[in-house]
Structure formats: structure tokens, C-alpha cells
Amino acid sequence: MAFGKEEVCAYLDSRGVVYDRVDHEAVFTMEAMDALSLPFANVVVKNLFLRDDKKRNYYLVVMPEDKPANLKALRAALGARPLRFASEEDLQGILGLRGGAVSPFGVLNDTEGKVQVVLDAALRDWPAVGVHPNDNTATLRVPLSDLLALFEDRAVPYRFVATSEASAQ
Template identity: 45%
Template sequence: MNKQEIYDYLKERNIWYEITEHKAVYNMEEISEIDIPYPEGDGKNLFIRDDKKKNYYLITVKGNRRVDLKKFRAKHNTRPLSFASESELRDIMDLIPGAVTPFGLLNDKELKVQFYLDKEFMKNSHIIGVHPNDNTATVWLKVEDLINIIKEHGNEINIVEI
């Protein structure tokens, strides 16, 4: 799915969302330069894999949080972890670096990627901001709606403390 297809998908399902169009951003530092309506809901996404390239994980945390992959590995009993390559990102989720997002899971036809969502998103406003498979916009929606979209698609979802 591309950006417009994501918007159409949300509209067809009557899911509340807002869009913030912006310049292309490639990291959290660049997004901090943009005026966004829900800064507490901004998501940071990491696409990682194990050392055997058999298990893939998308980790989504609040934008100001850091992810310690060694602690994540120990807590979730995985093999050694590293960032997935640009070609793996393209092949599995049809995304480019800087545009990693849970919506990319909708392009994961083989359901290879396990989704790990930081339970911090379940507190307060319950709003999350993620790219619509393109890093020139952020879509704001209820985190529960995002979880339901991914569940419906079939990827494994884990809501955990990261």
C-alpha cells in the first residue's frame, strides 16, 4: 500500500485519523523541527532482525525513547539482533529507510514481521502518529485502531514495556 491507499483504507473503515503533511524526514531529530498536533503520540519505529535472518521485528516506541536491543533480546528471548538491511525493508514491507511504520506491515504478505508496541501508547490520549508508508506525512489515529488493523492483517502483535 502506498500513502493514498493507506488514507483510502482508513476512510473505507470509518477510522478517525488526522494527517500532518511535512517535508521528508529520516529521523526523530528532523521530525522535532515540524509542528505536530500530538507530540506525545509520535512513534519511532525500528525494523530489526535476528542474526540468522529468520525472525523480523518492528518495534514502535514513543519518539523520545531509546531502545536497547540487548535488553530487548534478553526480555523477549530472541537471537542476537541488528537492524534489517535496506533490501530486507524493501522486500518485506515495501518501504524505504526513514519511512518505517506499522502501516508497512500491511505490505508484509508472508507475515514475517512480529510487531512490538510499547505499552506507553496505551496511556493518556491513546493517539499514535506514524508514517503512511511515506515519510512526507504523519497519520494520527487511535492506537487501538492501529492494533486492530494489524491484527486483521494477521501479523503477531505484542504490547509490552520496552
């Protein structure tokens, strides 16, 4: 079963996760997200789908919305090969998502277990995160503990990485 917006919400409901949902027009950039003035805008995160230069490792990176993405620093923090943004083809083929809808819930569609989730260390203290439910026409505020429990239950590898402390090489 492919997990789209309604399937993600049904999955969360089946697990007893209490979340907030706001439906809105499709958004494709963080600027468009900011313009929505969501009631939980302070916990909205950005999500990047990256791969290494050999296409051996895929990373779904979750970070505070206002933090710049430094792929060199992230590479150093992960001890990875050079990183690039994954293609639209990989995004669709692995996570079942399209551009603008990248979300930690995409791992529900990763049937081959190719993706590692990397969370910025700053998120460790956040009570909740604001993410799309695999569709950029809605945003959910989900307790971080429930999101991490989902990763654990589905055997999705995840880790917190302090990218701001990594030196760019």
C-alpha cells in the same frame, strides 16, 4: 497492491477510522520530526525494523519517540536471538518501505507474514500514535485501538513488551 501513502489513507477511510493527517517535507530522523512541530507531536513514535542474527525473525518495534532503543534489553524482553537492524533490502523487500518511512502500516505490504509487531508497553495507555503512512512526507495521528484492530484483522502478530524492565544481557 502495494500500500503507499494514499493507499494507507484510503484503507483507513474504508474502515471508518478517524485520523488526522499532516503533509510535510520528507523527514529522515526524529530530530527532523520534532522540528516540524506537529499539532500531535506528543504522540509521535519511532519505529525500528529489526531482525535476529539468523534472519529467521523480523520485528517492527514501535516505541515512544524519546525512549532510547536498547537492542540487548529488547532481545531479553522478547526471548530472541541477537538483534540487528534489518537491511534496506529487507525493508524494501518485506515491508515495501525505504529508510525514514518505517511505519506500523508497513505490515500491510508484508504478504508473507514475516513480521511481528512489538509495541513498547508504555504505549498501551496512549489514546493514539503519530506514524507515517508508509511515506515520510506525511504523518497521521491514528487511534491506537484502530491500529491494533488492523493488526488483528490482518492476522499480524503483535505484543506489548516492557523493554525498560528487561535487563540488558
